[in-house]
Amino acid sequence: MTKALVPVRAGFLPLVDAALLIIARERDFARDEGIDLHLIRETSWANIRDRISVGHFDVAHMLAPLPIAANLGLSPLDVPFIAPMALGLGGNAVTVSNGLWKALAAEGAPSDGNPARAGESLRAVIAARRNRGGSPLVFAVVQTFSGHHYELRYWLAACGIDPARDLTITVVPPPLMVDALKAGRIDGYCVGEPWNTAAVHDGSGRILTTKSSIWRSSPEKVLGLTSEWAEANPASLSGLLRALHRASLWCEDKANAADLTALLARPGYLNQPEPVILAAITNMISLGDNGPSHVADFLTFASKAATFPWQSHALWFYSQMVRWGQVRHSKEGAEAARLSYRPDLYRQALAELGVAMPGASAKIEGALVERTHLPAARGQLVLGPDGFFDGVIFDPDRLEDYIAASKIHTALHKI
The missing domain is CATH 3.40.190.10 (Periplasmic binding protein-like II)
Incomplete structure (x- = not known):
């Protein structure tokens, strides 16, 4: 039996x-x-x-x-x-709106995901916004107690950006990140795939850096x-x-x-187009203005x-x-x-x-x-x-x- x-x-x-x-x-x-x-x-x-x-x-x-x-x-x-x-x-990345990417690129943001140079350009953009009386940038994470939240803060702080003073961090569920970016509710986000590549795929955002670039082989x-x-x-x-x-x-x-x-x-x-999902599985990520390129250890299963x-x-x-x-x-x-x-x-x-x-x-x-x-x-x-x-x-x-x-x-x- x-x-x-x-x-x-x-x-x-x-x-x-x-x-x-x-x-x-x-x-x-x-x-x-x-x-x-x-x-x-x-x-x-x-x-x-x-x-x-x-x-x-x-x-x-x-x-x-x-x-x-x-x-x-x-x-x-x-x-x-x-x-x-x-x-x-x-498996995560930091994605920004097209408008923010343009400002970052003008400050020398890289198209290879280098987190130090990306952070340097973001610090310059934040300073320029503050000098002209602009509102703080808003970045989203998926939950307060998340790797996304901690790696975002770690990266910002290591680049001389105070997450509590220099920008605003809010919470948005992963499937809503792209819509929040398109609606102008946020300027950027840290999320797992496929929601970074999804923004690139529909033309609403650019991937600035990745979790694997901030902390390689991280949980x-x-x-x-x-x-x-x-x-x-x-x-x-x-x-x-x-x-x-x-x-x-x-x-x-x-x-x-x-x-x-x-x-x-x-x-x-996931209910997403196959090319959007395949990017993470093959570690072929579209960074900045570049097309897909291999990102070492972007996502490791075993x-x-x-x-x-x-x-x-x-x-x-x-x-x-x-x-x-x-x-x-x-x-x-x-x-x-x-x-x-x-x-x-x-x-x-x-x-x-x-x-x-x-x-x-x-x-x-x-x-x-x-x-x-x-x-x-x-x-x-x-x-x-x-x-x-x-x-x-x-x-x-x-x-x-x-x-x-x-x-x-x-x-x-x-x-």
Whole structure:
């Protein structure tokens, strides 16, 4: 007698980095693990957070900082979250309106995505607007507790732009970014694909720089779920992690790029033209005035331990929450952030597959300037490069020093 499949409900947003969940269902990787994976599309990250908190979803495609924020008491509902797996690295970009791009280009903005030169031109435009009494530029991010928000602020601050003083940052759901830009409600945004290429495709914006240029091989989305569901469903969780691992390998295989694009383009998933989706999958991004060009490590599905939930990633996000006034630093808070990511569950689930995995659960971020072969449990891993564009290194063992070194920051609860 065939064993009944276990239903698992997963929320997601229409983004290319939802690919692992979509492929786990469409290619039967979840079914092979005894899971009937139901995918429910949402429009905002607040809805994802709230619906998983009240039990509408079992798991979700989730912003990497959201479980940390929940465990620090920064979410509306007091529900502990965990992240036992990452859903890839990179995938975001900063897009600006055509009008702003013209002003930036006049100040020397590059068409190669160089974040330092892009920031220099933006600083000049901001100063010119201020001198003539113009209103501050408005940039959008997808959620307050998001990689987009922190990488945007990090980039701005490293370029001498104070995010709290020199411009306005607001929140717009990813699928509405292009419309907000076209309507003139915002001047730019940081979002995941396909919503940067979509603006280029319809002529409403230009891509200024990318997440991978700001912080190479950096975290973006995780599989998020409540601690309660994980404890009640250990077998289903392990099976889902194995299915997502297999999906990550399938997604990264260049031979599957056309099929992956066609699946993601379906109306029930991203509902976008295939060329708009293919850009991120092939790392061929249109920057500035240029046509598509290869952007190294723009989006990584599997290699470089892309699905491993590094606790150093969690602690870097925590450092930014402190830096930008969302939470007061404490040893207890840092520990809550670290424990939000669960590499132990990842290792436990994937052990039977013989997957090469990091032996450590944290690493120094930004230290690898080139691809580096490292010993790992069950084999060898290739990590890096993983540098920040300004050359700063994040050592999770020196968290307090890192926080104290931030020259531009925001007072507590002023964000």
